[in-house]
Amino acid sequence: MKKLKTLLFIALMSGLCLTAQNNNTKKADKEFARFEYVDAAKSYKKLVDNGDATPYVYAQLAESYYNIFNTVExxxxxxxxxxSSENPEMIYKYSEMLKANGKYEESNQQMERFASMRPSDNxxxxxxxxPNYLPKILEQGKKFNVQNGSFNTAQSDFGGITNDGKLYITSARNDNRKTYGWNDEPFLDIYTLTKNSDxxxxxxxLMNNKINTKHHEGLVSFTPDGKTMYFSRESYFEKDFQKDSLSxxxxxxxxxxxxxxxxxDWDTVESLAINSENYSVKNPSVSADGSTLYFSSNMPGGYGLFDIYKAPINADGTIGEPVNLGQKVNTEGQEMxxxxxxxxxxYFSSNGHLGLGGMDVFYTKEIDGKLAPVRNVGIPINSNGDDFAFTIDxxxxxxxxxxxxxxxxxxxDIYxxxxxxxxCDVLIVSTVLDDKTREPIEGASVTLYDAEGNKVTSKTTNAEGVAEFIVECEQDxxxxxxxxxxxxxxVPVKGSNEEExxxxxxxxxxxxxxTPEAIVLNPIYFDFDKSNITAQAAFELDKLVQIMNKYPxxxxxxTSHTDSRGSESYNQRLSQRRAKSxxxxxxSKGIDASRISAEGKGESDxxxxxxxxxxxxxxQQNRRSEFLIVSGGPQSQK
Incomplete structure (x- = not known):
């Protein structure tokens, strides 16, 4: 992902700025520490060509090319x-570059190596x-038509978002600005473009000098009324910076x-109170109702390098306490x-979730206060490169x-x-009704199971009898x-491509x-030669427990029965074990032992x-249990 946008969207990277290893690397190390990766790569490469390479030089050379997204180098x-190194983060980045270069099998081998070293890493x-996620992303179908924007230049252009009939972008096309050493492009400014009828x-x-300065300015977002704009800017403007004592x-x-x-025009520019000289906050996005500001930050307490947060926008325009979106969204990598x-x-971009290489665009949605599983948007929105700053009407x-x-x-470029x-997400809207009255049932427990029978989540129906779930398309x-x-x-739910x-x-x-004689459950089947209670059997037996609780x-x-395979004596013993189970x-569900007896019938019936x-x-039909009423129940109460 690197290049110039990374200054705006990775910001303070002093953790990557290593001290000089010796006098030979001093020049290259200083260039690297200044984020001058183009020059740093040349200097480290010169050391390699002169025979002065060390594992440290190879690593720094790789990092330099990684930061300007020269994936081949x-x-x-x-x-x-x-x-000569077993550095896990370096292995992870190596797998990213292999993937970005289309070497998926080799990338997976390095990911397996990384996973063995950091098994608890998300x-x-x-x-x-x-592990076979790549074909699923590549084969899920193209959901978008993507075109390169006619307004792009040979410099960095990114971040399109519309407001009041204008397109706002961030660009390094201003040749009047001094260049930045990261990739020798001018500092970034915010521009507007007007769309023609065709x-x-x-x-x-170029926006006015209240917005653009000699420093970097970045992505913008607007309140619903279009009268307030949030945007990123370097803290140099506030005279806030730190100086590394070594470099x-x-x-x-x-x-x-x-x-x-x-x-x-735009005026009255204010710094937000959530800013801090100790960390970065960036990439603003205002919710449609204007009540919440989403952003990315490397503030303490996060899960990775940069995490996504949200904070309330108060009635007076101030910003409330930030809340981390949690580990469903944020990883040990970059979420921005x-x-x-x-x-x-x-929608957000990440290099920590499973993707195609570099940063990919992902999405999720909050339902009943919980986030749906994070999904990759897929191709052609995502590519082997960095894909970011996704916005949609x-x-x-x-x-x-x-x-x-x-x-x-x-x-x-902006596309x-x-x-x-x-x-590829489906919203399942389940409505639970009383079959007799056709009225909705409030308070029913609805549990979602995946195709393998694993419990995913449970919800309680609301006053309308509704419980909602988000699942992946085509998944039964x-x-x-x-x-x-x-x-x-x-109730089985067939996989679908419908949105709802x-x-x-x-x-x-x-x-x-x-009935007057028995409790008629769906068949309680046992596996061949087994007497343990299965999940399906437990579901049916819970109905019996429910009735016995209602009628004390x-x-x-x-009674338990077997099929005719095996000897008669063996089947008798097996059926007794099944009845006992x-x-x-x-x-075990709280029913007194005196209220239920167990009898094995073998293959006699x-x-x-x-x-x-x-x-x-x-x-299988012969391997069954039946539940005969000895006494009591609703009939006895008449």
Whole structure:
């Protein structure tokens, strides 16, 4: 991801500025410490050519190329440096560069190496959980039409967002600014462009000197009324910086500012109170209702290098206490460029989540106070390069994304896009109803299971009987609904590409499964030659427990049956163990032992008399439990 945008969006990187190893590296080390990576790479390379290379020089050369996203050279020198090093972060970066160069299998090998060294790292656990993630991203289909913007230059251009009919971008095209040593481009300014009726754009206009200074200015965001603008700027403007005692390099932070619109221009620029000389805050994004500011920061207490935070915007315009979005969003890597859209979808860029190389765009959404799983937006929004500063108008489904991918006009370009298909998440809206009255049931427990039967999450229905879940497209799931006085139910949900899927679940009164002679549950099947209670069996037995709790005088005789395979005596013993397991499960749920007896019937009462020609399904029907009413229950209360 590196290049000039990294100063604005990684900021204070003094942790990477190592002290000189010897007099030979002093010049190169000073250039590296000043973020002058182009010159630093030349100086370290000269040492290699002169035969003065050491593992340290190889590592610094790789870092220099990494920071200007020269992936081919970075890969080459990381490989050389790792011949004599087992540095986990260097291995991770090496895997990134391999991936950026399309060497997916080799990248995975390095990720496996990284994961073995840092097994508890979120990046490692995500990879171990889904090592074949790359084909899934590449094959999930192109959801967007992406075009290079006609307004890009040979310099860095990024960050498109619209307000009041104008497009606001950040660019290094101002030749009147001095150049910055990171990549020898001019310092960044904020520009506006007006769109013509034919879709083209007029020439970019530099914003006034209240907004642009001789220092870097970055991404912008606006309040819903369009009258307040938030933007990033270097803390040099505030005369806040620190000086490294070894390299004499001055380090700035990135601060967030806000400006007020006066007439047709911007004025009254203020530094936000959340700024600090000890860390950076950057990449502002205001929620559609104007109540929340999202941003990225490396403030203490985060999970990685930069994390995404949100903070309330108070009625008086001040900013409240920042809240970290947590480990679902943030990793040990970089999470930056948050954008909260009008439907409260959070888009952001990361090199810590599983992606295609460099930074990828990801998204998630908050439902009932919880964030949905983080998803990769996929190609062509994402590429082998850095993809960042994603914004979208959810109504027109048009927007902008920035990238340093191959084929652009400059080092970073702004790409326009049109969404063609929904992103690959499905909102399941489950509505639970009383089957008799057709009224919604409030307070029912609805549990989501994945295709392998693993519990994902549980929710309680609201006053409308609704519980909502977000799942990945094309993934089969199952909903389990439990409510007091109603029969529990499981409903399979077929995978879909629809943005929203309505599932209606009607529950019968629990008494429906009671007959004068027995409690009629769905079959309690056992695996062949087994007597343990399965998850499906437990679900059915919980209904029995529910009834026995409701009718305290109810006494049950649980009978268990086998199929005809095996000897008669063996089947008798097996059925007794099964009956005993059934009895013990019910007792474990708080039912007094005197209220349920267990009886093994062996193969004496086959449900399907098929002899030696039974199918597997017929054998399974014979392996069953039944629940006979001895006394009590609703019949006794009449």
């Amino acid at each position: 970075a890969e080459k020198w990381y490989a050389k440096a790792l011949e 990046r490692a656990t995500a990879f171990r959980k889904n 879709g083209s754009y007029q020439a970019a206009t 004499s390099v001055r380090y700035s932070q990135l601060y967030l500012f806000k400006a007020t619109k006066l007439g047709s 460029f948050p954008y909260i859209s009008s439907n409260n979808t959070l 959810e109504e027109s489904e048009e927007g902008f994304v920035s990238s340093n991918r191959e084929g652009g006009q400059g080092s970073d 326009t896009f049109k969404k063609l298909q929904p992103l 799931t199952e909903l389990e609904v439990v409510m007091e006085d109603f029969e529990s139910k499981k 899927l309505a599932v209606q679940i009607s529950l019968d009164p629990i008494e429906k499964i009671i 005088d109810l006494v049950i005789n649980a 059934t009895q013990q499960y019910v007792i 086959l449900k399907v008399k098929c002899g030696a020609n039974c199918t597997d399904e017929e054998h």
